[in-house]
Amino acid sequence: xxxxxxxxxxxxxxxxxxxxxxxxxxxxxxxxxxxxxxxxxxxxxxxxxxxxxxxxxxxxxxxxxxxxxxxxxxxxxxxxxxxxxxxxxxxxxxxxxxxxxxxxxxxxxxxxxxxxxxxxxxxxxxxxxxxxxxxxxxxxxxxxxxxxxxxxxxxxxxxxxxxxxxxxxxxxxxxxxxxxxxxxxxxxxxxxxxxxxxxxxxxxxxxxxxxxxxxxxxxxxxxxxxxxxxxxxxxxxxxxxx
Numbered sequence: 001x002x003x004x005x006x007x008x009x010x011x012x013x014x015x016x017x018x019x020x021x022x023x024x025x026x027x028x029x030x031x032x033x034x035x036x037x038x039x040x041x042x043x044x045x046x047x048x049x050x051x052x053x054x055x056x057x058x059x060x061x062x063x064x065x066x067x068x069x070x071x072x073x074x075x076x077x078x079x080x081x082x083x084x085x086x087x088x089x090x091x092x093x094x095x096x097x098x099x100x101x102x103x104x105x106x107x108x109x110x111x112x113x114x115x116x117x118x119x120x121x122x123x124x125x126x127x128x129x130x131x132x133x134x135x136x137x138x139x140x141x142x143x144x145x146x147x148x149x150x151x152x153x154x155x156x157x158x159x160x161x162x163x164x165x166x167x168x169x170x171x172x173x174x175x176x177x178x179x180x181x182x183x184x185x186x187x188x189x190x191x192x193x194x195x196x197x198x199x200x201x202x203x204x205x206x207x208x209x210x211x212x213x214x215x216x217x218x219x220x221x222x223x224x225x226x227x228x229x230x231x232x233x234x235x236x237x238x239x240x241x242x
Contacts, residue, residue, distance in 0.1 A: 003046045007055055009039055010237050014062045023069040025076050033069055036062075040234040048236035059237055060205055066238050067201045071129065071157075078130040078160040087164045088172075091133070100133035107134075107227055108142040111195065115225045120146045120194035126183050126216075127199030128152050130160035132176070134197065139175055147175045149193070155180040183212055190219040200229040200239045209240050 013036045023029060048059055077094045081087040091097050111118055120143060125135045128150035135148045152158050158178040165173040183202060190196065196216060203209035216226055230242040 003044070006039065006044060006046055006234060007051065010036070010062070010234075011055070011058055013039070014058050014065070017062070017065050017069075023065065024072045029069065033066075036066075037238065040237050042234070044234040046234050046236075048234075048241065062237055063201075063204050063240060067204060070201070071154075074129050074131040075157070075160060078164065081131075082160070082163040082166070087166065088136075091136075094131065094133070097133060101137055104134055104137040104142065107197070108138060111225060111227065118194070118225065120225075122146065122193050123148050123195045123197070124190070124193045125150045125197045125199070126212075127202035128157075128161060128178070129154075129199070130157040131164075132161045132178075134199075135176060136164075136172075140172055146194075148177070149189075150176065150178045151181050151183065151186065152178070153180065153182045184215060186215075187219050190216060191221045193220065193224055195225045195227065196220055197227045198229065200231070204240050206240065209242055213242070 013032060017023075017032050017036070020029060020032070048056075051059065081090055081093065084090050123135075123138070123143065123146045125132065125148060128135060129152055132150050135150050139146065139148050150158070150161065152161075158180050161178050165176060198212065198216065203212040213226070213228065220226060228242050229239070231239040232241065
């Protein structure tokens, strides 16, 4: 009953979000996505892999809508931050910045635990977007000697990301590069990295994600670490599960 009620609630939110004329930030958009996140974040017994075909189709479309809305939200805040003389001094204005701080620490701790002695000098982040917070936090706080190559297939997202480093500390800014490319076209470049991070929304359907991971596995260097973001429980309505 708990699972059925949750799926019904999320289906209702999906229907409302699907009817929105735009996914750009607005009072209505913000309210619906806040309700969605609030429903999905608490621990839940739901196993999205066991949902019926109709619910699965709804979930896949919802993940795509979340991805599009997240892109609009990040672009909005990237432009807002770029208006400051020192954008990096105002990162906390983004409402979910603290999540990236926590996530980056978690991922760094996992790297240290499972890849003993790791001291990466070159790191790739695939799917960095207009607000490359993960790379930024990792570079500034956890991997101070690593150079980060950020890949996104959207040139506008990369241009927004570059603007955030205007006036930044020379050491940090010099370690952050942005490249416009689809991960499927990267081959020899991938062999240069000690660690590759794969963003949650690169490859949204299960088969797309599997293809991306197989491609990375075929071209990354032997012994390099791949960090793949997944979701569990009801968060599987927001992000793909690996």
